[in-house]
Amino acid sequence: MKRSLISGFLAALFAASPVFAFEPFVVKDIRVEGIQRTEAGTVFNYLPVKVGDRFTEAQAQEAIRALFGTGFFDDVRIESEGDVLVVFVDERPAIAQIDFQGIKEFESDNLKAALKELGLAESRIFDRSLLEQAEQELKRQYLTRGKYAATVQTTVTPLERNRVAIRFDVQEGDAAKIQQIKIVGNSAFDQDELIDLFEQSTPGWFTWYTKTDQYSRQKLSGDLEALRSFYLNQGYLDFSIDSTQVSISPDKRDIYITISITEGEIYKISGVRLTGDLILPDETYRELVKFKVGDIFSREKVTESNKAITERLGDDGYAFANVNAAPEVDRDKHEVAFNIFVDPGKRVYVRRINVAGNDRTRDEVIRREMRQMEGAWYDGSKINRSKVRLDRLGFFDEVAVQTPAVPGTTDQVDVNYTVKERQTGNLALGVGFSSSESVVLSASVTQQNLFGSGNALSVGINTSKTNRTISMSYTEPFWTIDGVSRGFDLYHRTYDANSLDVSRYKTSSTGAGIRFGVPISEFDQINLGLALDRTKVTLYENSPPQYNSFVERFGNSATALLGTVSWSRDSRDSLLYPRSGSYQRAFLEFALPPAEMRYAKAIYQHQKWFPVGDLSALMLNGEIGWAKGYGGKTVPFYKNFYAGGIGTIRGFEQSSLGPEVVDPSDGDISSIGGDRRLLLNAEYFFPFPGTGKDKSFRLSTFLDAGQVWGDDDYKGRYKTFAFSELRYSFGLGFAWSSPVGPLKLSVAKPLKKEEDDKTQKIQFQLGTMF
Structure with a gap:
């Protein structure tokens, strides 16, 4: 006799009592009907009864609820045939595949990953309510992309073995x-x-x-x-x-x-008071407050003041200082007074510095950059400076720092640095273009973090019409524990001036050198170098007599023992897109005995950036160069200074300014460079219209000035420094950090030029050259 004990659908609606009453019985067997993919053992695991148990109405209801709770079934029915318990199930279909048609705005793999988090994925049980949620979410994502006309339709196709295929058909339309x-x-x-x-x-x-x-x-x-x-x-x-x-x-x-x-009315500051536990001198706090009585109210300056006081207290070990500027508003007079309450909290010290995420980089490479020491008082400026130094290593994509309090203490913190390593090996093949050198091909192999040691090794090759270079360098940034660096260089360079507006000659130099960098402060460094250089000079029939005279006197090849000393200080806020700060560099190269050459060459550069508004900036740059021979020697002509072109004075042809000579064979005029140079540049950078706050596009207006002086000129000019001989130009510049390298373009017009000066209105450069 078959008895229907309870229907799963009705039990879901009326779970308090069975639909049909029955007499409890002892189960001699259990049979499951209707399953296609689900294992019978899965059903048995969810049943609250086993063979030999006495089956009751309460167990029937519990069994229905348990099987429905799995989400595997649309319907569950329990019947009995004598003493045999029969479980009938109607399985929900499984998802066999998910396809997308017409989607271009999103990657299919990313969409599938998002649907999986929602619960909709291949091999999972199909739930139509989840499909409707996915459809609505996909529409919402198109709305965030501005595609209001986008339509999404879903199709569910039944397949064999109780499976379904889901397809999303999308018509994206154009973005509004x-x-x-x-x-x-x-x-x-x-x-x-x-x-x-x-x-x-x-x-x-x-x-x-x-x-x-x-x-x-x-x-x-x-x-x-x-x-x-x-x-x-x-x-x-x-x-x-x-x-x-x-x-x-x-x-x-x-x-x-x-x-x-x-808009309302403008409010002015009517008063500033400092209250609380003022552990620092009063003048220190006053210097940190960015506003004063009589100033126009600025929320930005109030926020900066709170931050400045908090950071200053942090530098003295008060890691959890609280600074709050409470306003007292007088709306009748349109004035506001501030009561700045200072609570420094307890002074704390650093228990431990922990580093995580450095799988390849050795721990000591990171710890040697630390300016905050374990066991010392907490110093916020040193902790932030340590983070900046880690960022500038170039070994990590991300550097995060946290300072959690040590549990159970009130005066200790740990400093936790978490880094995300990046690939520091680089194989680069590049191509560049410029108005002066045409095509430039380059290739390099670089490992900035060799075997996780922090040492750098690079091998490079560069070729252009003017410069051909093969070089190798190795650098140990921490040769000593004090941060003194040491490096070695090998190079072979060929310079062919024939492609420029310079008197014809060609040099081939081979050399090797050693260099040291000595930090003298957090922002200043002195570099020392010594190199042995062998240069061979090739002249031509129309090379100027000055070049021939030099070769006749010193030969067409020369060995020089070159020493270099330089100092640099860089406080710019960004290396790629600076807006504030300054950069200074002083460089001296000199030839030492017993080598054949005897000369000294010095360069000093000072660059200053001034922010204008939120996105624009003014850059002022000045550079002066000087070279002199000694010991009866002269400066080699291939060490002369040149000017003209991108990087010096735009609007004039590359390397065309300064002393010139005339080729007697055809009367052509060419530059021979000089031993003194002055460059002055003023440039105002601003965003390209239509690019918003994207910094990769920048326009500029510029004013360039400069000249090169020397002892030889066919008109007898440029022998002594004179402002009257400076050349000036102005124009527009465009810079773009393109995917293939930085692009620089200028359109310039000379403001002052002589009759025989060679000008070039449009100049450009694409790609980075060695």
């Missing part, structure tokens, strides 16, 4: 573009000035690359905060954003943004 950004309620500032603060923009020249004309809700939130910060930094304490309206055209291609604001 921001056609208008309108600000209502502004009177103190022009709308264009305010919109320039935004990351999003209307279509421009380069928005096809930057995508800043595509609407994003997250980016709009950031832009609104930038707008709010701007007004608060200008003194508008009561500024508010009343509403933000984003509308889309019927065809879902155009976005219109309207922002309504209330």
